[in-house]
Amino acid sequence: MAEQYRAVVVTVSDRCAAGEREDAAGPAVAGLLRDNGYDVRAIEVVPDGIDSVASALIGAADSADDIALVVTTGGTGFAPRDLTPEATEQVCERRCPGIGEAMRAASAGITDRAWLSRATAGIRGRTLVVNLPGSPTAAVENLAAVIGPIGHGLKMLRGGQADCAREQG
Template identity: 50%
Template sequence: MKRAAIITSSDSGYRREREDLSGPAIREILEREGYQVVSMDILPDDRTMLGEKMTEIADNNLAELILTTGGTGFSQRDVMPEATEDIIERRVPGIPEAMRAYSMTITRRAMLSRATAGIRKKTLIINLPGSPRAVKESLEYIIGALGHGIEILTGEASDCARK
């Protein structure tokens, strides 16, 4: 069973002034797809704290997949892409490109997403949008391909060719 960690980036969520709806939406989809959710964290929009949490999960081999939500917009406090870029070893641009392309069929505002994705050690890290609706749309669009990518990353599979 593949393990996943969820990180919500939200100042108000961290202060418990707003309920996190996106993290639970991610969890629901992951569990439906057979992933074991090993952690769910709500952190402030703090680049260092976000990077440290993702590093801890990846470097200690706690999860093969980290999904983040929030912090991908234009606000001065939106720093999730930067925190992710700080700690990844290799970029995976196709994932956020695919999410944006699909989301553009729903709303033009999808072009405003700054989400990124990358690999640290044997962990795939993907930034998802902050709204529960956009999280569901984006994650449901990419989830089918993620399993194979993780299998290649972790060495469970070695061939990308279809049979």
């Protein structure tokens, strides 16, 4: 990646937010982002729920820090308080369903539980928001599956030129 994009990681977990469990997923995801050239500005921990997640997403995307990518980890399953996708869709102007589809397809090669993920992605202004599972291993596997396309998407979102050879047809 030629340009270094700024990123924020948001861990969504009642137990981590309450200090009952250490956040392992956020630092794991931040490590993968850094390994791929991203400038990770923060790892935040918020409790589950639409309001707390939406507030964190808006705070990062609308900050003066010009955050290009916000990655959440947690809150994408079937539990009653797993509402990260709903919060993401509430604050984003445009959906990016292919990112969630690609992550589920890649993860399905590892576990059939991948099909239970409700992870989604969307665009708020000039910021891409991507949901990941809460498990550190699953979060890293899912992000690794889409890290290349995300870089290209950010280039387009932020006014870069498309690779014409790939767009023909």
